[in-house]
Every structure is written in structure tokens, then in C-alpha cells.
Amino acid sequence: MYFGYCLTPDGYYTPKVTLQTAEDVFRYTELHRTLWEEVRITDTQDFVVVQTKNSEYTYPPEWVQFNKR
Numbered sequence: 001m002y003f004g005y006c007l008t009p010d011g012y013y014t015p016k017v018t019l020q021t022a023e024d025v026f027r028y029t030e031l032h033r034t035l036w037e038e039v040r041i042t043d044t045q046d047f048v049v050v051q052t053k054n055s056e057y058t059y060p061p062e063w064v065q066f067n068k069r
Helices: 022-032 061-068
Strands: 002-007 017-019 038-043 048-053 056-059
Touching: 002 022, 017 022, 022 038, 022 048, 056 061
Parallel strands: none
Antiparallel strands: 002 017, 002 038, 038 048, 048 056
16 A cells, blocks of 8 residues: 655645555556656655656656656
């Protein structure tokens, strides 16, 4: 289980969205990364597992390849 958040530069963030699978995480980030300053996906222990900033994947390194689309 994962949780998705969208953030603005001034620290505002949306309520968490529960995501079940890696595919859900990818779809969520693809949908929101161009609309929000930052998108952050955490696991149940609040560790960041996926992050985008300024529409670009920054973490994990394996997902940076998706910036070229």
C-alpha cells in the first residue's frame, strides 16, 4: 500500500490518496506530475518511494527514464 500527495511550493499538500499497486503509483504520478510542483508517494512507514519535481521524476533512479517522454 502506498500514499500519494501533491505539493505546492508554499507547503500546501493535498489529502493522501491510497494506492494499492506499482501500476496505481505510476498512473497517479503520470496524471499529476505536470499539474503540481511536486508529487510524492510514500509507503506505510512514510518513506518516499517515488517523487517528481517540476514535472520530472527525481526518485527512484530507475524512473528517471520516464522524463524523456
